[in-house]
Amino acid sequence: MITYLEAIREAQARALADDPRVYIYGQDVGAFGGAFKATKNLAQEFPGRVLDSPISEDAMVGSAIGAAIEGMRPIIEMQFADFSTVGFNQIVNHAATLHWRTNVPCPITIRLPSGGTAGAGPFHSQSMEALYAHYPGLIVMTPATVEDAYSMLLEAVAIDDPVIFCEHKYLYYHLKADALPTEAMPTGKARIARAGRDATIVTYSAMVHESLACAEELALEGWEIEVIDLRTIKPLDTDTVLASVARTGRLLAVGEAFPWGGVTAEILARVATEGFGLLDAPPMRLNAKDTPVPYHPNLWGTHRPTAKTISARMRDLLRL
Amino acid sequence: MITYLEAIREAQARALADDPRVYIYGQDVGAFGGAFKATKNLAQEFPGRVLDSPISEDAMVGSAIGAAIEGMRPIIEMQFADFSTVGFNQIVNHAATLHWRTNVPCPITIRLPSGGTAGAGPFHSQSMEALYAHYPGLIVMTPATVEDAYSMLLEAVAIDDPVIFCEHKYLYYHLKADALPTEAMPTGKARIARAGRDATIVTYSAMVHESLACAEELALEGWEIEVIDLRTIKPLDTDTVLASVARTGRLLAVGEAFPWGGVTAEILARVATEGFGLLDAPPMRLNAKDTPVPYHPNLWGTHRPTAKTISARMRDLLRL
Amino acid sequence: MLQTTEVPSPLAEPSAFRQTFFAAYRWMLLARLLEEKIASLYRGGKIIGGVFLGRGQEALSVAVGMALQKGDIFAPLIRDQAGRLAFGESLLDCTRTYMGSRLGPMRGRDGNVHRGRPREGMFAMISHLGAMIPAVVGALLARRFRGVTGTVGATCLGDGATSTGAFHEGLNMAAVEKLPLIVVVANNQYAYSTPNARQFACEDLVDKAVGYGVTGHRLDATDLETCLRVLNKAVANARDGGGPQLVVASLLRLAGHGEHDDAHYIDDRLRESRLGLDCLKVAEQRLLAEGWADESALHGLENNAQRQIDEAVATTLREPAPDPNVEDWCALATRHLSESSHAE
Amino acid sequence: MLQTTEVPSPLAEPSAFRQTFFAAYRWMLLARLLEEKIASLYRGGKIIGGVFLGRGQEALSVAVGMALQKGDIFAPLIRDQAGRLAFGESLLDCTRTYMGSRLGPMRGRDGNVHRGRPREGMFAMISHLGAMIPAVVGALLARRFRGVTGTVGATCLGDGATSTGAFHEGLNMAAVEKLPLIVVVANNQYAYSTPNARQFACEDLVDKAVGYGVTGHRLDATDLETCLRVLNKAVANARDGGGPQLVVASLLRLAGHGEHDDAHYIDDRLRESRLGLDCLKVAEQRLLAEGWADESALHGLENNAQRQIDEAVATTLREPAPDPNVEDWCALATRHLSESSHAE
Numbered sequence A, B: 001m002i003t004y005l006e007a008i009r010e011a012q013a014r015a016l017a018d019d020p021r022v023y024i025y026g027q028d029v030g031a032f033g034g035a036f037k038a039t040k041n042l043a044q045e046f047p048g049r050v051l052d053s054p055i056s057e058d059a060m061v062g063s064a065i066g067a068a069i070e071g072m073r074p075i076i077e078m079q080f081a082d083f084s085t086v087g088f089n090q091i092v093n094h095a096a097t098l099h100w101r102t103n104v105p106c107p108i109t110i111r112l113p114s115g116g117t118a119g120a121g122p123f124h125s126q127s128m129e130a131l132y133a134h135y136p137g138l139i140v141m142t143p144a145t146v147e148d149a150y151s152m153l154l155e156a157v158a159i160d161d162p163v164i165f166c167e168h169k170y171l172y173y174h175l176k177a178d179a180l181p182t183e184a185m186p187t188g189k190a191r192i193a194r195a196g197r198d199a200t201i202v203t204y205s206a207m208v209h210e211s212l213a214c215a216e217e218l219a220l221e222g223w224e225i226e227v228i229d230l231r232t233i234k235p236l237d238t239d240t241v242l243a244s245v246a247r248t249g250r251l252l253a254v255g256e257a258f259p260w261g262g263v264t265a266e267i268l269a270r271v272a273t274e275g276f277g278l279l280d281a282p283p284m285r286l287n288a289k290d291t292p293v294p295y296h297p298n299l300w301g302t303h304r305p306t307a308k309t310i311s312a313r314m315r316d317l318l319r320l
Numbered sequence C, D: 001m002l003q004t005t006e007v008p009s010p011l012a013e014p015s016a017f018r019q020t021f022f023a024a025y026r027w028m029l030l031a032r033l034l035e036e037k038i039a040s041l042y043r044g045g046k047i048i049g050g051v052f053l054g055r056g057q058e059a060l061s062v063a064v065g066m067a068l069q070k071g072d073i074f075a076p077l078i079r080d081q082a083g084r085l086a087f088g089e090s091l092l093d094c095t096r097t098y099m100g101s102r103l104g105p106m107r108g109r110d111g112n113v114h115r116g117r118p119r120e121g122m123f124a125m126i127s128h129l130g131a132m133i134p135a136v137v138g139a140l141l142a143r144r145f146r147g148v149t150g151t152v153g154a155t156c157l158g159d160g161a162t163s164t165g166a167f168h169e170g171l172n173m174a175a176v177e178k179l180p181l182i183v184v185v186a187n188n189q190y191a192y193s194t195p196n197a198r199q200f201a202c203e204d205l206v207d208k209a210v211g212y213g214v215t216g217h218r219l220d221a222t223d224l225e226t227c228l229r230v231l232n233k234a235v236a237n238a239r240d241g242g243g244p245q246l247v248v249a250s251l252l253r254l255a256g257h258g259e260h261d262d263a264h265y266i267d268d269r270l271r272e273s274r275l276g277l278d279c280l281k282v283a284e285q286r287l288l289a290e291g292w293a294d295e296s297a298l299h300g301l302e303n304n305a306q307r308q309i310d311e312a313v314a315t316t317l318r319e320p321a322p323d324p325n326v327e328d329w330c331a332l333a334t335r336h337l338s339e340s341s342h343a344e
């Protein structure tokens, strides 16, 4: 059995082994193996290629850009996604514009341990994918499975553009698979995580599992809910979404991020524009609440969508 | 005649005059009067209350938060909106969370000279409103008229929450009014900039004027296009938008920002969810292109929506 | 809080000095025992999330808290339990925040070390290291605007946090404005697992002072008297118009980064060096050696502290957890501008 | 680019020194005249957007460019026309970028000073001040990974940019890694209109060096020989494993912040002080005084430079502007991952 977290470690081990241009840079990623142990033993296995950085997110990203210009393929670990706000400028203004401005690609991977866990509070829980997706020049991955954590991270390192790799902390230990995958879907393709015909849930990352649980629950009531795991949110696989809505006629987009203008808004906007006629009912959204992510588990459990609240919203949708 | 830029200066003069808690802090805002002259003579008129800051956007915002805790009402001028990425962390993680976490309000106003002008290039042209609107705890204003530039800035300073005030550089000199307004619409209410019955354009900031020009043009062809100026994009006045769509049955959302997940996505998502039945045709969007903002006027003029491209999209919409 | 910025000299004013030292020791002891209690609650599963201790850093922290006066500003960091208590934070503010009580200052919205009462001068840290410095700078600027004089602001951070842009921008801004800011760097040799050698390359962090044009102070923070003297001096300098003060203290964290961390990476030679001394023990030995207290008096102090802590914990345990149904879910102070839940 | 890092001594090797000095003067002159041309095009409405000149800063800038070798990395800032030319940038790269030619390195996508050829070691600045420092740090790190030795990286910035968090984080990171980075600060006394007194509080910006554990150098940048010597020394130090070098030069910007700015805020006493000297004039006087050139030779140089410039401008003016219909509007290198225009 291998966990989502171990898959991330294995992907990095493989990238380091296969490609001498790869190195890892981040706070405590070296001998310590990272705050979450995502780089456990890698410094020992790949001497000199897994380096502890100072607490300097802006310079961490900036240095990765310079190294990429010189032909390297850096992996930057943010200790928590939330701290990437400090490196925000280098990400959106430097990494994201480099190729477009200079014709020199910027193959860097920035790993963001993302999303909420109980007791983590406002500054160790954020889902920042929509911010990065808004900026041209970035690819934003949001793997929901152990297999994707592995193969998408390898893809991220291989891609010639900056990739924001949003790995979900809640899935780190909760999610297990039998083995690492030997093949993978192409980047940019969404996956039908569960087939259905009565309604479509489009989601990604940890919310895939809450949505699958919702589908499970509603199956007991006779409903067949299709669940689409976007895998990457930019590019966003509109075709797969539209094809699903064409089958089901009903759409619920679910995300763990803040409600204003995130991934779910983009999904609804695309389906409304390009698949209006496919809809048998108004599409719906479910996001976290419009406050910071709360610390206390009682509040946190209500702030983010769960199988229960997704099911409730889905029942509303099915009633329409 | 008073310009949009002068209105911003006048609002600040009035805020300084009326409220001893107000001060202005930013690069070159003092004796020099600001890069755009938005604080012209204010340092002279209000000695000691309009201060030049070092080139430290992060600390500029951080200091405003501390001053707000102590009861002041700082106005922070970013030299260009684009540089607010450097102060991003303090804005979204500190200012935006302060009241929710501690019950102490954070009445700061951050002025972002926003949007594109010819020849300004990728780093002096950005429209960052969607980023800030995504985060809970911020109010995001996007005035489109001289009157609003004045009255909304006064409101921004008066409000007990952090306000991101996106003033459009293109409008600075282009837009003139006869006099400063003596009354104002409430914050959070959208304005019907032009009434119509065939379709609704929902937009804000400089795009209001491109959209009005489109409406003008289409009027020659007999179409009556309603143009809604959102004024603030968070909160977003969904009621006014829905009421308009109820009248027209057709919606085009127009924005100058990058296409993925911005204001236009949020508008479409809301209308699709809450006003699905009002739509006689699929709603449409028009945004800038998904690249950085180009330098050369030829490219810039194509990158952003204009009256011409809005009209083209609107004709598509009217044909549906 | 001391009502004077002078630490009395042990020779000239032996009894006053003893009092100060003794008061400091009591806060340190209370902090140590309180944190031990929090750690045991954590091990017992009563605390969800992280627990971060100031073990070994109490002398420095208490000296900051005691050098400040009512009306000053204090922005503590994760290892400042002792300084918080000395500055006036109640035990309940700590226990309630760790346990997420609805009645605490953070009302379960934020937790553990992220607590404060900004309007009472105790700022509530955000996690992003360095970020509190400019906030204190702004607060001091506000006081200058308002004509308030004689107050200062202090903030603490670790060696690792000196690498942040926020540290640099904030300290520079304070220096330009010549504000009464005291920045206390607890150089505990590691940032989480990262040793000084991977964090900075200057000989001593205090070498940074001259580059900002501020006064630098350095000290061995295992010795309480040294801490009291240096911090009082730094605070007095700031209060007297001397501008920002950068205090760099050497010590060791005698705990993991958080309670989940066994700190195995800490070099044994450091543990065995002077830096590895436990400031609380050192202070205790001084008390005994000077004859300012005997074993039984210390025992009494400990019992007393323990009782206060147990009471606070017991109270907190009985308190209501936040209720999501009562919670108002509104991030804005201007309630009517909050959006009804369009997409939640 | 010099092929040696040693500036020959004027006494010991008079002819070699003369050659170096002369070469530097020619780049300075070319830069000055080129920028004057750009400014006149701007006044004539041929350039949309900002125009930023390095007038008065040519001696410093050229010294950076000349101290570097092929294979080194250079991340110039807005006032580095002279250094760019000396490092190998063509006139056409400048004129094409200012005028937005489709054939320039930035293809009309970015403009004016935001140009470079990163793969040839010339980084293309983003506007955000300080941001290029960590990029050069990373490039040097990459070279270490790849086993490339003997190359260095230099980057320039102004007094104002030292207040950015990026400057701090980048220089500190370079110091920790002991990379061959040269950070050149042109202290021209103002950041746009903001004087040093509102920007920093240390005596001299070079005082920051010790706080990063790097070597500091200071110089009067109105004198070309000084610039050549100090920059060569700093670059040689870095190349020889001496770690990062912080070079702080004093001078004055003899132009507005940009051509839209009349620089009225610059203190007349500064203009009249030593700092107000025009480095190009000073170098010219030296050439004449030493008898290394006479008026007519200088005239010849000027005519020659002017001809090159006019040619570049004439070429550029005939070149196609970017065509939005041909433009591919794709920000990604991985074209197939770019989104078809869902919301454009």
Ligand SMILES: Cc1ncc(C[n+]2csc(CCOP(=O)(O)OP(=O)(O)O)c2C)c(N)n1
Pocket (backbone or CB within 6 Å): A027, A055, A057, A079, A083, A086, C079, C127, C128, C129, C157, C158, C159, C160, C161, C162, C164, C186, C188, C190, C191, C192, C253, C257
């Ligand atoms: C900007 C930022 N980056 C990363 C972190 C994660 N983090 C929390 S504490 C810590 C180590 C801090 O070390 P130091 O400043 O020396 O303080 P100490 O824990 O040793 O007291 C890190 C990296 C953070 N809080 N903020």
Ligand SMILES: Cc1ncc(C[n+]2csc(CCOP(=O)(O)OP(=O)(O)O)c2C)c(N)n1
Pocket (backbone or CB within 6 Å): B027, B055, B057, B079, B083, B086, D079, D127, D128, D129, D157, D158, D159, D160, D161, D162, D164, D186, D188, D190, D191, D192, D253, D257
């Ligand atoms: C982070 C950031 N903030 C603000 C600006 C706007 N800006 C451009 S140049 C400048 C002044 C720079 O002064 P200095 O660093 O001294 O360089 P100089 O222009 O004097 O050569 C400012 C504030 C910027 N480019 N980047």
Ligand SMILES: [Mg+2]
Pocket (backbone or CB within 6 Å): C158, C159, C160, C186, C187, C188, C189, C190, C191, C192
């Ligand atoms: Mg430390």
Ligand SMILES: [Mg+2]
Pocket (backbone or CB within 6 Å): D158, D159, D160, D186, D187, D188, D189, D190, D191, D192
């Ligand atoms: Mg300058």
